[in-house]
Amino acid sequence: MLSKKTRYAIKALVVLGKNFGEAPMQISKIASDEHIPKKFLEQILLDLRNAGLLYSKKGAGGGYGLVKDPAEIFVVQVLRLTGGPVALLPCVSLNFYQKCDECSNEATCGVRDVFLEVRNATLKILSETSIADVIRREGLLIENTEV
Amino acid sequence: MLSKKTRYAIKALVVLGKNFGEAPMQISKIASDEHIPKKFLEQILLDLRNAGLLYSKKGAGGGYGLVKDPAEIFVVQVLRLTGGPVALLPCVSLNFYQKCDECSNEATCGVRDVFLEVRNATLKILSETSIADVIRREGLLIENTEV
DNA sequence: TACAAAGTATATAGATTTAGTAGACTTTTA
DNA sequence: TAAAAGTCTACTAAATCTATATACTTTGTA
Numbered sequence: 410m411l412s413k414k415t416r417y418a419i420k421a422l423v424v425l426g427k428n429f430g431e432a433p434m435q436i437s438k439i440a441s442d443e444h445i446p447k448k449f450l451e452q453i454l455l456d457l458r459n460a461g462l463l464y465s466k467k468g469a470g471g472g473y474g475l476v477k478d479p480a481e482i483f484v485v486q487v488l489r490l491t492g493g494p495v496a497l498l499p500c501v502s503l504n505f506y507q508k509c510d511e512c513s514n515e516a517t518c519g520v521r522d523v524f525l526e527v528r529n530a531t532l533k534i535l536s537e538t539s540i541a542d543v544i545r546r547e548g549l550l551i552e553n554t555e556v
Numbered sequence: 557m558l559s560k561k562t563r564y565a566i567k568a569l570v571v572l573g574k575n576f577g578e579a580p581m582q583i584s585k586i587a588s589d590e591h592i593p594k595k596f597l598e599q600i601l602l603d604l605r606n607a608g609l610l611y612s613k614k615g616a617g618g619g620y621g622l623v624k625d626p627a628e629i630f631v632v633q634v635l636r637l638t639g640g641p642v643a644l645l646p647c648v649s650l651n652f653y654q655k656c657d658e659c660s661n662e663a664t665c666g667v668r669d670v671f672l673e674v675r676n677a678t679l680k681i682l683s684e685t686s687i688a689d690v691i692r693r694e695g696l697l698i699e700n701t702e703v
Numbered sequence: 704t705a706c707a708a709a710g711t712a713t714a715t716a717g718a719t720t721t722a723g724t725a726g727a728c729t730t731t732t733a
Numbered sequence: 734t735a736a737a738a739g740t741c742t743a744c745t746a747a748a749t750c751t752a753t754a755t756a757c758t759t760t761g762t763a
Binding site: 410419444484522523526542543545550551 | 694
């Protein structure tokens with residue numbers, strides 16, 4: 410399961426993606442629109458800023474905005490920045506690798522092999538899906554709902 | 557990430573799968589072979605037994621064994637029995653569904669749509685892979701390692 | 704029939720992680 | 734110069750996970 414942190418981060422980036430090119434958006438606006446605790450969101454946005462995804466502007470009229478086009482930010486990046494490994498086992502994680510302490514031989518572990526396949530499938534989707542894609546899908550879903 | 561409980565459960569089923577058709581196997585044997593804390597494993601095997609996957613025999617010469625052929629036990633079942641949802645978001649989980657409390661409209665949520673795709677990909681693999689497959693893969697990996 | 708082997712059942716402790724809150728500080732604009 | 738808005742660090746409360754403890758029941762066999 411994704412952590413709330415990761416979920417909030419994705420949601421915030423989607424909102425900011427829709428706002429791309431406009432004036433920066435305030436934390437409180439994002440927080441209330443998306444029902445995210447404001448103080449928690451502050452920390453998350455700060456992390457995303459420190460990672461270079463967002464710019465920020467202090468003072469009256471300040472706020473946050475995307476540094477890059479939403480089409481160039483991929484969901485997998487957000488997972489990784491907010492600490493969520495993509496893999497279901499530490500021993501198949503690219504960015505959060507850890508040896509399974511109960512496993513005697515990683516190279517011949519059938520369980521690992523299965524979850525390697527799962528990781529690859531997940532990774533493919535999440536590294537091909539950008540924030541812009543998420544926004545686009547939302548549009549398609551709304552169309553389908555209206556019909 | 558899968559919990560240790562889930563990982564231990566899969567490992568134990570693989571061991572019992574290799575032993576299928578033979579005399580029941582003792583908890584302590586499985587625990588020491590697979591480096592799993594014995595007392596913890598006891599609880600896990602009990603759960604799997606209560607779920608109908610394992611039979612048990614008390615007393616001297618007792619132990620645990622698979623009720624069904626390892627080809628008929630699928631990895632996804634183990635995840636679910638040991639409390640690990642397959643989905644990365646509660647709102648796309650089939651067996652552990654929960655509404656995302658921050659989400660205003662599930663039907664048109666783009667984030668949900670992406671993670672629905674991820675869940676489907678994961679589910680496909682895990683529901684097509686049996687304990688027998690895990691054992692088979694292990695064999696293939698060993699061959700490749702030896703060459 | 705008594706004893707040892709082995710599983711059953713429930714409770715609880717300890718550690719870790721997650722989620723959220725608090726508060727004091729800095730920068731910017733009007 | 735006051736209000737708006739982000740920055741930074743620390744802390745706490747709750748949940749979950751991992752593991753251990755203890756007492757009990759069943760079964761085989763000497």
